[in-house]
Amino acid sequence: MKEIRVHGRGGMGAVTSAQVLAIAAFKDGKQSQAFPFFGVARRGSPVEAYCRIDKDFIRVRQQVSEPDYVLILDKSLIDAVDVLKGVNRDSTIIINSAKKIKLKTEAKVFHVDASKIALDTFGRNLVNTPILGAFVKATGEVTLDSLNKTILERFPEKIAKKNIEAIKKAYDACGE
Amino acid sequence: MALTVLEGSRAVAEAVRLCRPDVVAAYPITPQTHIVQELANMNADGTLKSKHIEVESEFSAISAATGASAAGSRAYTASCSQGVALMHEVLFATAGMRLPVVMNIVNRALSAPINIWNDQQDSISQRDAGWIQLYAETNQEAVDLTIQAFKIAEDKKVLLPIMVCLDGFFLSHTIEPVDMPEQKKVDRFLPKYRPDHAYLDPERPMTQGPFAFPRPYAELRKDLSDTIDNSRDIIKKVSKDFKKQFGRQSGDGLTESYSLEGKKTAIITMGSLGGTVKEASDRKGDFGLLRLISFRPFPKKEIIKALKGIDTVIILEKDISLGASNGAIFDEVRSALYTEKDRPKIIGYVAGIGGTEVTVNDIIRVVDKSKKQKDGDIGWLMGDA
Numbered sequence: 001m002k003e004i005r006v007h008g009r010g011g012m013g014a015v016t017s018a019q020v021l022a023i024a025a026f027k028d029g030k031q032s033q034a035f036p037f038f039g040v041a042r043r044g045s046p047v048e049a050y051c052r053i054d055k056d057f058i059r060v061r062q063q064v065s066e067p068d069y070v071l072i073l074d075k076s077l078i079d080a081v082d083v084l085k086g087v088n089r090d091s092t093i094i095i096n097s098a099k100k101i102k103l104k105t106e107a108k109v110f111h112v113d114a115s116k117i118a119l120d121t122f123g124r125n126l127v128n129t130p131i132l133g134a135f136v137k138a139t140g141e142v143t144l145d146s147l148n149k150t151i152l153e154r155f156p157e158k159i160a161k162k163n164i165e166a167i168k169k170a171y172d173a174c175g176e
Numbered sequence: 177m178a179l180t181v182l183e184g185s186r187a188v189a190e191a192v193r194l195c196r197p198d199v200v201a202a203y204p205i206t207p208q209t210h211i212v213q214e215l216a217n218m219n220a221d222g223t224l225k226s227k228h229i230e231v232e233s234e235f236s237a238i239s240a241a242t243g244a245s246a247a248g249s250r251a252y253t254a255s256c257s258q259g260v261a262l263m264h265e266v267l268f269a270t271a272g273m274r275l276p277v278v279m280n281i282v283n284r285a286l287s288a289p290i291n292i293w294n295d296q297q298d299s300i301s302q303r304d305a306g307w308i309q310l311y312a313e314t315n316q317e318a319v320d321l322t323i324q325a326f327k328i329a330e331d332k333k334v335l336l337p338i339m340v341c342l343d344g345f346f347l348s349h350t351i352e353p354v355d356m357p358e359q360k361k362v363d364r365f366l367p368k369y370r371p372d373h374a375y376l377d378p379e380r381p382m383t384q385g386p387f388a389f390p391r392p393y394a395e396l397r398k399d400l401s402d403t404i405d406n407s408r409d410i411i412k413k414v415s416k417d418f419k420k421q422f423g424r425q426s427g428d429g430l431t432e433s434y435s436l437e438g439k440k441t442a443i444i445t446m447g448s449l450g451g452t453v454k455e456a457s458d459r460k461g462d463f464g465l466l467r468l469i470s471f472r473p474f475p476k477k478e479i480i481k482a483l484k485g486i487d488t489v490i491i492l493e494k495d496i497s498l499g500a501s502n503g504a505i506f507d508e509v510r511s512a513l514y515t516e517k518d519r520p521k522i523i524g525y526v527a528g529i530g531g532t533e534v535t536v537n538d539i540i541r542v543v544d545k546s547k548k549q550k551d552g553d554i555g556w557l558m559g560d561a
Binding site for chain 1: 535
């Protein structure tokens with residue numbers, strides 16, 4: 001089983017990131033689960049969402065405390081919440097950041113400037129789907145094809161196409 | 177089988193649509209869930225033909241559903257938390273008038289303090305109202321039990337309202353694969369509701385829920401008690417019929433045993449925590465699970481049978497009967513086992529209150545700890561601070 005934790009802020013769409021990943025994994029022929037941790041429902045407050053991917057039906061219902069993958073949608077969260085909780089040397093972390101950030105961990109850390117990609121593509125700082133392109137590149141846990149199909153189902157065509165474009169850019173740009 | 181990935185609330189709304197309710201009554205404001213929001217959308221786009229009554233409180237929601245059922249309609253509502261508490265008075269009337277209303281409860285904590293998260297205090301505290309109560313472990317089971325609930329409730333030997341409970345957030349806000357049944361099959365499984373006992377017909381006027389002197393009142397209450405007791409057989413039968421039609425069954429309809437053979441320790445729980453216990457059981461291997469699907473009627477016989485040969489029972493329940501120092505399930509399981517010659521040591525935990533987490537590690541830890549504990553010990557699992 002692979003476990004993913006998404007860190008975002010209220011309004012950034014962290015829950016959507018986790019859901020889109022779960023649906024894409026399902027399209028790849030796997031079983032999946034996604035759910036949010038609800039804190040105070042306020043724009044800007046820290047939010048977590050979780051996704052699990054496995055070959056069998058996922059029975060466990062606890063939050064993801066030892067993630068294989070961590071997605072950080074807003075780098076200011078690194079100082080605000082414990083994004084490294086339960087992270088080990090086999091984990092992979094993907095940060096939305098233009099600059100490389102040194103974290104106190106042995107985990108692999110990838111960076112992608114998803115905010116710039118989003119601003120260039122949508123004209124708005126919507127990073128929750130672009131960063132999934134970086135996730136595909138860094139982890140290979142879901143296919144780009146299934147991710148794009150999920151986006152096409154979930155959003156109106158025009159918006160979906162922009163999202164797919166941003167995902168491709170993030171896929172190409174993502175590096176350690 | 178055609179699996180789709182759906183949010184729990186959405187999956188339940190789809191299940192309700194498949195059951196073709198005549199009337200859906202609901203209060204749309206907090207603490208409502210996505211279930212009635214989805215049903216209202218379906219109603220607006222014409223894919224659900226029911227009469228949608230938007231009311232001004234949960235008290236009115238259950239009153240409208242009860243009235244619609246008394247007029248002979250298949251009636252549905254959904255609520256949670258404070259909403260269920262506000263319904264309290266009417267719940268007794270729905271059951272007393274023998275009206276087969278179906279309600280989904282998305283289990284969430286009660287105030288004060290204000291808390292939006294999951295536990296089962298809202299429905300368990302309504303246990304004596306005369307409603308059948310069923311609890312789902314997965315979104316698939318929430319769908320399947322909702323469809324079965326209409327059939328059980330409308331059975332001429334039952335004619336009682338049913339709450340189908342699913343854990344708030346852990347199920348309602350979780351997306352996971354669900355196999356949505358086909359309309360054709362649901363129509364075959366669940367024929368149109370044609371009541372003989374309660375309907376509105378100007379040619380044949382009837383009084384419902386009238387005044388009763390002490391003796392007939394007592395007789396009717398005993399009849400209600402006998403009926404909900406006897407509904408065990410119908411719940412099992414409908415569960416079997418469901419399997420014939422859809423190829424799936426949750427335990428025997430009343431309880432589900434998981435990996436109990438040859439074990440000395442059993443965990444009893446209800447709802448979505450069952451999945452986490454199964455995972456813990458597979459990892460550790462020295463205990464099994466007895467999951468209660470039905471809390472009302474309480475499956476005494478099934479519990480006694482399933483626990484033969486077990487010497488330690490640990491109850492994990494998301495409710496607290498204040499003033500009794502423990503949860504309601506603890507007392508009831510203990511009472512059911514009291515007459516057994518080799519009754520097991522029974523340990524109770526109030527767990528997962530107000531959305532606190534119960535993890536695989538917590539479960540393994542309480543099993544290890546139980547070896548040194550006494551019969552009747554009570555503990556609380558409250559997650560991390």
